[in-house]
Amino acid sequence: MKKAYDVIIIGGGVVGCAIAWFLSHFDLKILLLERELDVCCGISKANTGIIHSRSYLTPGTVKGELHQRALSWFPKIEKELDFHPSVTGALTVAFNQDDLNYLKSLKNIGKYDDAEILSPQESLLLEPNLSDRIVATYYDPRAAVASPFRLTLAFAEGAALNGVEFHFDSSVEGFDHQGKKIIVHTPNENYEASYVVNAAGLSSAKIAKKSGDQIPVFSTFKGEYFLLDKESQGLVKKILYPVPNSLSKGILVSPTPEGNILAGPNFESSCADDTSTTSQGLNEVRAGAQKLVPRFPFNQTIQIFAGIRPTLPERDFLIFVSKKHPGLIHLCGIESPGLTASPGIAEYVGELLIQQGLSLKEKDQIIFRKAFPVFHDCDWKKREELIAQDPDWGQIVCRCEEVTLAEVKYALRMNPPARTMDGLKRRIRVTAGRCQGSFCQMHLPSIVMNLLNIGIQDLLKSDKNSNLLVGKTKKVVNTHATPH
Ligand SMILES: Cc1cc2nc3c(=O)[nH]c(=O)nc-3n(C[C@H](O)[C@H](O)[C@H](O)COP(=O)(O)OP(=O)(O)OC[C@H]3O[C@@H](n4cnc5c(N)ncnc54)[C@H](O)[C@@H]3O)c2cc1C
Incomplete structure (x- = not known):
């Protein structure tokens, strides 16, 4: 039997995750399908990370309007997701x-x-x-900078805390209609949903075409x-x-x-x-x-x-309801300032879903996310407190960024969890510093293999085919041999 949801979101970039978090405030069964093994693997992972202020919005465009709307969401993001952009000006x-x-x-x-x-x-x-x-x-x-990984992860974690399911390694291949329901096909499984939001970034135009919709050449x-x-x-x-x-x-x-x-x-x-x-x-x-x-x-x-x-040729966001499947919404051309505008886009998608018949009933209670401490950013008093609570805080795993074993453990158990070395890097900055992993990649793999209970061949850098190690070349016979 197909698993059934009220809303399925395609794509775990900053936009898909912002939509998931926004919709998680309502009584809905929501699934996010992501082709890769983690969130933030597409456009959202490589950009300038600026939360552009109102001075830089483009008047008279959809992106300008959603950018403006989004700015009023940041106080709520700070409160509910414990995520704080650095206001640099x-x-x-x-x-x-x-x-x-x-x-x-x-x-x-x-x-x-x-x-x-x-x-x-x-x-x-x-x-x-x-x-x-x-x-x-x-x-x-007012202009600010934010880690695009951490913003995407904050949305994802906030959504997961409030009941959104995430399925990774789930590439959406096409759709069918069964009455008012949309059947979403992936290689592993088919899903049923009343509403589908296509937030697949660079692939969203291809997905729109698969559903029979036309969009301008991008x-x-x-x-x-x-x-x-x-x-x-x-x-x-x-x-x-x-x-x-x-x-x-x-x-x-x-x-x-x-x-x-x-x-x-x-x-x-x-x-x-x-x-x-x-x-x-x-x-x-x-x-x-x-x-x-x-x-x-x-x-x-x-x-x-x-x-x-x-x-897109008009250099604007194109967000529209499918002409073929009522209940299917496509988001195309989400270029800059898509990171900044993501909560505004999420709110607008919510409005389109209501217009298509979705009823949004607010939940009685929302779980607020509490950001996990970043050892590097803690003062010495806080560091001592953390180490006294758990000695893993005293074990530095990445010297450049001062990342501890406690943070590695958290990144592997949080929801959605890191399952690749890049996933760890995005969550806790391990290997992101001056040496770019040349020191910590010596011992980090064995820590991760032990914690996840996986073998050497199963350790991945980023995607399914990115095995970090292919096997052992030598066997250690006697580590304590005394020299002659
Ligand atoms: C160079 C550059 C600089 C930028 N600078 C800024 C900036 O400073 N400030 C700002 O506000 N914005 C900036 N932006 C814009 C911003 O980065 C993007 O608008 C935003 O990241 C888009 O997010 P997204 O979720 O739409 O796309 P993505 O992050 O690409 O997410 C789409 C997801 O869908 C998944 N996917 C694709 N196909 C499928 C499928 N078939 N099934 C399931 N999943 C699928 C992908 O794997 C991906 O994870 C910049 C962009 C670029 C390129």
């Missing part, structure tokens, strides 16, 4: 008179009393490493990045935006919530699955970053990476 940098006119438009859009246009001297006081060729900056104190554009070591912390304290071009917000320089510095992204035509970096693309990012911060220390790079944007 932002400077948008003008190098000429045209740029300066653009800064004035930002002030008109944002309408923040405390946002202002600053002279070069005032700007350099705030950011001494900024180029001295600037003519002015627009200072917006293109994919890569954005490449440099990530600097924490040694560079303080290089810039605020997000530095250039004036955007006709294609994107441009190459910016930003602190991350964890204390690294990020430069990027460029905007380069690419295939949907090509997350490689190129020397040409990285040179473009280098030039863009150096325009803002001439002494940008590229020698402190610890990681380069790329993310992919799904862009």
